[in-house]
Amino acid sequence: xxxxxxxxxxxxxxxxxxxxxxxxxxxxxxxxxxxxxxxxxxxxxxxxxxxxxxxxxxxxxxxxxxxxxxxxxxxxxxxxxxxxxxxxxxxxxxxxx
Numbered sequence: 723x724x725x726x727x728x729x730x731x732x733x734x735x736x737x738x739x740x741x742x743x744x745x746x747x748x749x750x751x752x753x754x755x756x757x758x759x760x761x762x763x764x765x766x767x768x769x770x771x772x773x774x775x776x777x778x779x780x781x782x783x784x785x786x787x788x789x790x791x792x793x794x795x796x797x798x799x800x801x802x803x804x805x806x807x808x809x810x811x812x813x814x815x816x817x818x819x
Contacts, residue, residue, distance in 0.1 A: 726818075727779075727782050727783050727786050727787075728783060728786075728787070728814060728817055728818055729818070730779060731776075731779045731780065731782070731783045731814070732811055732814050732815075734772070734775055734776050734779045735776060735801070735807040735810070735811060735814075736807065736808070736811070737772060738769070738772040738773055738775070738776045738801065738807060739801075739805070739806070739807035739808055741765065741768055741769040741772050742769055742801075742804060742807075743804060743805070744765050744769075745762070745765045745766055745769050746804055748761070748765070749761040749762045749764075749765040749766065750762060773801065776801055777798070777801075780794065780797055780798065787817060793813075796810065796813075797810055
């Protein structure tokens with residue numbers, strides 16, 4: 723899976739999606755319910771870096787597979803929605819075949 727641009731993009735999407743869920747459902751409740759803002763700082767920074775890597779990987783994927791603007795838009799918007807990268811992963815599996 724990690725040997726191709728598509729495989730790396732799928733892996734980065736998975737990790738980025740998990741970091742987003744960690745930020746939303748673990749770090750933010752810790753900040754607002756328990757008064758511990760350090761978790762948001764750490765997880766938020768990590769997620770931000772992963773998101774930048776995701777966008778760069780998407781640009782590489784788009785160039786190699788000549789994705790149209792609609793697919794690029796869907797992948798980008800899905801990365802902004804919780805659980806979105808997991809739903810687009812099935813569409814990406816089809817490109818692999």
